[in-house]
Amino acid sequence: MEGNRFFIKPGIRRSVVMHYFIVVFLTMLILEIIFMLAVRTYYYDSVSNHLKYHASATSSYYQRYVSILYSEDDRTWLPELLKLFHLEKAEVQILDKSGNVLISSSGFQISDVIKTSDVLTASQDLKTTRWVGKQIGTGETVMSLSAPLMGKGDVQYILRLVTSMETVNSRLNNIVLLSIVVSISVLVLVLIVSLGLANSIVSPINEITAASAQMARGRFDIKVKEGYKYELGDLAKTLNFMAQEIVRSNELKNDFISSISHELRTPLTGIKGWSETLQSGSMTDQEEMKLGLNIITKETDRLIGLVEELLDFSKLQQDRLQLHWQPVKLDALLEETLFQVKMKADQKDITLKLEHSQAFPSECELYGDTNRLKQVFLNLIDNAIKFSPLHSTITVRLEWKDQQCEVRVIDQGIGISEDHLTKVMDKFYQVNPDRGGTGLGLAITDEIIKVHGGEMTILSEAGQGTTVLVSLPSRHEPPVAMNRTSI
Amino acid sequence: MKSVRSRRSVWILLVVFTFLLSGCEWVQDPKSLLSVPRLPDEQASLMSIITSHLPEGGAIIRPTNSSDNSAIRIADLNNDGQAEAIVFYETPDREVRIHGMIFQSDGKTWSKTVDFDGEGVKLDRVDIVDLTNDNTLDLVIGYSYPESDSNKGMIIYSFSNQQLTKIFEQPYAQYVIDDLDRNMKNELYVVTNQKSKPPIISQYKFDEDKLKKFTEKVMDNEINGFLNVMSGFISKDKRGIVMDANAGANYSFTIAVTLSESGELKEVFPKDLTIKKRSILSSDINADGIIEIPIPERPEGWEDYYEEYEIPFFQSYYQWDGKNNLRLVQKQFRDYKERFHFTIPVSWYGRVSIDTKSNINEYLRFIDFNTNETLAEVRFFSVETWERYKDKWTYLAAYGDEVIGIYSKEQLRLNDGAPKLPTVEQTKPEEAAK
Numbered sequence: 001m002e003g004n005r006f007f008i009k010p011g012i013r014r015s016v017v018m019h020y021f022i023v024v025f026l027t028m029l030i031l032e033i034i035f036m037l038a039v040r041t042y043y044y045d046s047v048s049n050h051l052k053y054h055a056s057a058t059s060s061y062y063q064r065y066v067s068i069l070y071s072e073d074d075r076t077w078l079p080e081l082l083k084l085f086h087l088e089k090a091e092v093q094i095l096d097k098s099g100n101v102l103i104s105s106s107g108f109q110i111s112d113v114i115k116t117s118d119v120l121t122a123s124q125d126l127k128t129t130r131w132v133g134k135q136i137g138t139g140e141t142v143m144s145l146s147a148p149l150m151g152k153g154d155v156q157y158i159l160r161l162v163t164s165m166e167t168v169n170s171r172l173n174n175i176v177l178l179s180i181v182v183s184i185s186v187l188v189l190v191l192i193v194s195l196g197l198a199n200s201i202v203s204p205i206n207e208i209t210a211a212s213a214q215m216a217r218g219r220f221d222i223k224v225k226e227g228y229k230y231e232l233g234d235l236a237k238t239l240n241f242m243a244q245e246i247v248r249s250n251e252l253k254n255d256f257i258s259s260i261s262h263e264l265r266t267p268l269t270g271i272k273g274w275s276e277t278l279q280s281g282s283m284t285d286q287e288e289m290k291l292g293l294n295i296i297t298k299e300t301d302r303l304i305g306l307v308e309e310l311l312d313f314s315k316l317q318q319d320r321l322q323l324h325w326q327p328v329k330l331d332a333l334l335e336e337t338l339f340q341v342k343m344k345a346d347q348k349d350i351t352l353k354l355e356h357s358q359a360f361p362s363e364c365e366l367y368g369d370t371n372r373l374k375q376v377f378l379n380l381i382d383n384a385i386k387f388s389p390l391h392s393t394i395t396v397r398l399e400w401k402d403q404q405c406e407v408r409v410i411d412q413g414i415g416i417s418e419d420h421l422t423k424v425m426d427k428f429y430q431v432n433p434d435r436g437g438t439g440l441g442l443a444i445t446d447e448i449i450k451v452h453g454g455e456m457t458i459l460s461e462a463g464q465g466t467t468v469l470v471s472l473p474s475r476h477e478p479p480v481a482m483n484r485t486s487i
Numbered sequence: 488m489k490s491v492r493s494r495r496s497v498w499i500l501l502v503v504f505t506f507l508l509s510g511c512e513w514v515q516d517p518k519s520l521l522s523v524p525r526l527p528d529e530q531a532s533l534m535s536i537i538t539s540h541l542p543e544g545g546a547i548i549r550p551t552n553s554s555d556n557s558a559i560r561i562a563d564l565n566n567d568g569q570a571e572a573i574v575f576y577e578t579p580d581r582e583v584r585i586h587g588m589i590f591q592s593d594g595k596t597w598s599k600t601v602d603f604d605g606e607g608v609k610l611d612r613v614d615i616v617d618l619t620n621d622n623t624l625d626l627v628i629g630y631s632y633p634e635s636d637s638n639k640g641m642i643i644y645s646f647s648n649q650q651l652t653k654i655f656e657q658p659y660a661q662y663v664i665d666d667l668d669r670n671m672k673n674e675l676y677v678v679t680n681q682k683s684k685p686p687i688i689s690q691y692k693f694d695e696d697k698l699k700k701f702t703e704k705v706m707d708n709e710i711n712g713f714l715n716v717m718s719g720f721i722s723k724d725k726r727g728i729v730m731d732a733n734a735g736a737n738y739s740f741t742i743a744v745t746l747s748e749s750g751e752l753k754e755v756f757p758k759d760l761t762i763k764k765r766s767i768l769s770s771d772i773n774a775d776g777i778i779e780i781p782i783p784e785r786p787e788g789w790e791d792y793y794e795e796y797e798i799p800f801f802q803s804y805y806q807w808d809g810k811n812n813l814r815l816v817q818k819q820f821r822d823y824k825e826r827f828h829f830t831i832p833v834s835w836y837g838r839v840s841i842d843t844k845s846n847i848n849e850y851l852r853f854i855d856f857n858t859n860e861t862l863a864e865v866r867f868f869s870v871e872t873w874e875r876y877k878d879k880w881t882y883l884a885a886y887g888d889e890v891i892g893i894y895s896k897e898q899l900r901l902n903d904g905a906p907k908l909p910t911v912e913q914t915k916p917e918e919a920a921k
Contacts, residue, residue, distance in 0.1 A: 107558030153906020
């Protein structure tokens, strides 16, 4: 296992480490190159300056005071000249204009003509330049610097100083080696630090992953630790929230199933009871038969209503609801609706009132589906009646504001507590599941209003009554697809 | 976690140690890292064996008057195909001052073969030529005492069978080795000073195991000594020896000798033609392979009442005409200090002079002495003044703290070609002190 220590399997940890590594490596590389160049330039320039000072001092001395002694044929004074140009730690050569070595401090004769760039520049351009290269014969890296020795307005000799760069180069290599070692150790340090850093990112992710894997297996009781910083903290919170929501919607579904089963069973019980009664009865009792069949019909209607509601909902869910778009007069529609629920209201002795605001134009027209809108208001007013006490008043107020129709259904009922207020429009949600119903009513209503481009707001406080505000835009263009179906 | 920490500390320690170990040498003067370039392997091994054979206090010396001044000569002395190395060294504290060593190479390593004692205190000349006509090289060595006008001593050795054999010994003032009779065999010509007598030039040739004197010629009585003895072509097809001699109280002349048909040494032109107040050495001035003899020419108007040293002489260069006379080849104006010279154009011949108001260290005006028209001007400028004149005047030379410029309507051949301004950077004193 020890061998695998530095092997990191693919993942965020590796990419973090790799990123750090690459960035630091590149930085190091660039710095290293700059450093190498700078150091090399420093060393080489120091050396060539050293040679240059000597060459320019002695060659200027030569030109000013010695050059008249020059005679092309006479080589006997070359040893004297050599003494003049003597320089420690360098080979001094005196060359003629074409690069023949006349005398060298090495003591040996050099038969090769020297044609390095420094000699050529000195003889042609009269400039003192340096040359770095391999010495013929030994292959040693040397620096040579040639200066023209001027006299009588011409190059009489070329002074060439040659010095070995081997030690300098090996020193440079040492420096480079050392700096590479330093760079590598920095890299290793960075790797270690970045491993730590990567761990600080990766381990929360791993923990979150483990927790979410548990959740995926259905264990929603597991909570992700939320103490992480920044995005990871958000992620953890979101995951927890998701789990909570899944739990809740499961509960909702269960509630729905139990309530719908109950809802379905009630009429079925009635139907079954009455049909058994009728079956076992004499079939002759007209009164009883009528009553029984009536109840059966009513209960069947209720079942149909329930099923319709469920169908509507599923259509809405799947965007398959077909709307018949046409101009709708909202005041007439509201009056009609109120008339329809009057019976129900009368049973609880509830007064229904329709109010028009003064700014409301006499004929307020919308574009929409009359039946669906009627369903909306029926549902809302029905709800209001359902939750209103006896002898109260329900007010429906119609207002016209900024191209918007606002309909308020105001009751004096039990109200909705703050906890439930945000959830009442959710599907299958029932404040009190025991009271019957599918919990789909408000959800369907809301969907229909949304299809009409409007929105529904519920303002309520427990025990203070509820106001449902429906605002509908007067000029809502139906979607193209729906438009076609309406024609 | 513990292992990571310990690993980390190991690294830190390593880095710190690397710094510490190298730290003391980290910043080092690059100059201190320099060294003399290595010699090629063969030379290096030779050098090391030479050094190992040098006695304590011994130092390698170079000949002072040889055309090849190498301290270490490499030549195949015994004609065996393997090189020998010849080295001279001095031991100032010993009875015998100068010594020589010969090293033989077997192709790989060098070994000392001979160590011989020299004469005198200075090594004057070393020549390696074949004088014995046996196709093997001989060693001609000249020894001298410094500050002595007397004769020096030459010894000729032959090297064979690991032995150095002395074959000739002779005092000399000057010597040349040349093949004057052009028979492909070298002769030795020795000029020797004699007490109270004129110097003598003798020819030696190798004959029957010996260098024998074949002919000699006693020179002019007036001669005090020779400034320069050189051999070479004195005409298109004749080789000879040209000698610039100091003579009499204060004058000099040039003698050229060659071999007659009968093998005698003879002067080719009367020396009186070349008498000059000031000694100027003969040389091949126009690079045609023939030696020219300079004779100064007093410019028109500078009569005798001028001091000799004030007169700006022209120099006329002559070649032997092959008969008994001299032929003018070129005229130059040469500065008396050799700071500059230029060639007088042929169109100036017969009319050029120098204004007598000229000063050879300040200003020279070259004139047509018939019309007094200015032909050219030479002036010595300070470096600052030169800056103002440099556009109009032509750079001629620089010497000391002066720049010498010339102004001429005619295109002149200045010095040995077109002079170039030196671009050598003037080193500031503080930089030079570094």
